[in-house]
Amino acid sequence: RRTTAPNNIAGEGLGLALRAGAKIVDIEFLQFYPNGHMAPRMVGLDPTTWEPTRVKLGGRLLNGRGEEFLNNYGENSGEKYDTARDTLTHAMYKEVKSGRGSPHGGVFLSFQHIEQTALKNALGPALEIFHRNNIDLTKRPVEVYPIAHYQMGGIEVNTDMETGVPGLYAAGEIAGGANGANRLSGNALPEAMVFGERAGEAATKFAAKRSKRRWNKTSAGPHVELIKGVLGKNVGEGYSPARLYGDLKELMWTKVGMFRNEKDLSEANTKIRAMRLNELQNLVVSSETIHNMSLVEWFELRSGLLAAEALTLAALKRRESRGAHQRDDFPDTLNNYQLSQKIMLENGKLVSSLMEVPT
Ligand SMILES: Cc1cc2nc3c(=O)[nH]c(=O)nc-3n(C[C@H](O)[C@H](O)[C@H](O)COP(=O)(O)OP(=O)(O)OC[C@H]3O[C@@H](n4cnc5c(N)ncnc54)[C@H](O)[C@@H]3O)c2cc1C
Known part of the structure; x- marks a missing residue:
């Protein structure tokens, strides 16, 4: 409900990366600006x-x-x-x-x-x-x-900003791991510039080694079909993508906000899954082929829902309080959670695992 980011930013980057096969880390750590x-x-x-x-x-x-x-x-x-x-x-x-x-x-x-x-x-x-x-x-x-301000977690990268998906690089606020459970004031802009340069250099080298690629009907086909399938979907009376996005924001603010607990997080997780797997399919999308905002919003929401579900799952799994992740039901910081949490998409399902914090 309250964020320093532009209103239409739904965490699409995280959703897109998960769907492409990248992993995300430490996504439960979201900084609120007091x-x-x-x-x-x-x-x-x-x-x-x-x-x-x-x-x-x-x-x-x-x-x-x-x-x-x-x-x-x-x-x-x-x-x-x-x-x-x-x-x-x-x-x-x-x-x-x-x-x-x-x-x-x-x-x-x-x-x-x-x-x-x-x-x-x-x-x-x-x-x-x-x-x-x-x-x-x-x-x-x-x-x-307080207002939601900065995402400490993000796409898992190595020191060349590679994500593990060939040709996909991440830097700046979308990349995770540089800040741990909280961010010191002033670190975000240097991070975006330093690691952005590295990502750019690595991406250039990657591209230079590849032969020029043409439009590939086989790999692009399913995506084009998806766009065609969504265009003009359920035209008539019904919920718009923008409206469901509003519901998602409200849900995240009230159940996955500054202070969290098992009951709220479980409830939010179930609701977001239902939005992602069912409600998204019933939204009204205009059939306009030029400047179709509801089509754009449908795709943004599709990725935003995946990002929201990943954050909620990560917050549920971390049964302690640490840095920007605060649980009313687990107020202490626990030694056995001095770990990083990874989330990935496996056969349409989000899966969490804990790992040693990389040094
Ligand atoms: C009000 C405010 C004050 C801040 N003050 C400080 C500070 O004093 N010091 C500090 O270190 N940090 C500060 N931060 C944090 C810092 O500004 C950000 O972390 C940093 O700018 C992130 O840079 P970025 O390049 O990763 O992302 P961004 O600057 O957000 O750039 C992402 C770009 O991607 C575009 N985009 C988004 N979605 C799509 C899409 N689907 N398709 C195509 N393009 C898309 C966006 O329009 C945007 O241009 C502040 C942030 C805010 C909001």
């Missing part, structure tokens, strides 16, 4: 704006009653307000769950104790954008709440 913007409406700045601002200026996090609450969750960093992301996420989630949230279901972040000149010096041009959005930090707090 101070994601919630209200009032803000245009022109991304929702992660508040975290650096809070740290720089010492913004105060308050519950719906206007009380500071971080020290109720073991946070005692005092004046510096430099609490770790996981601690903040945990504290906000629990505070809202206990019925002490702000009007939009988050918590307040207040800068009202800071003087106008200090705000101006620290925020510079951003202050102007806040004003354009009618946000006056000297008068009113904003509302914030």
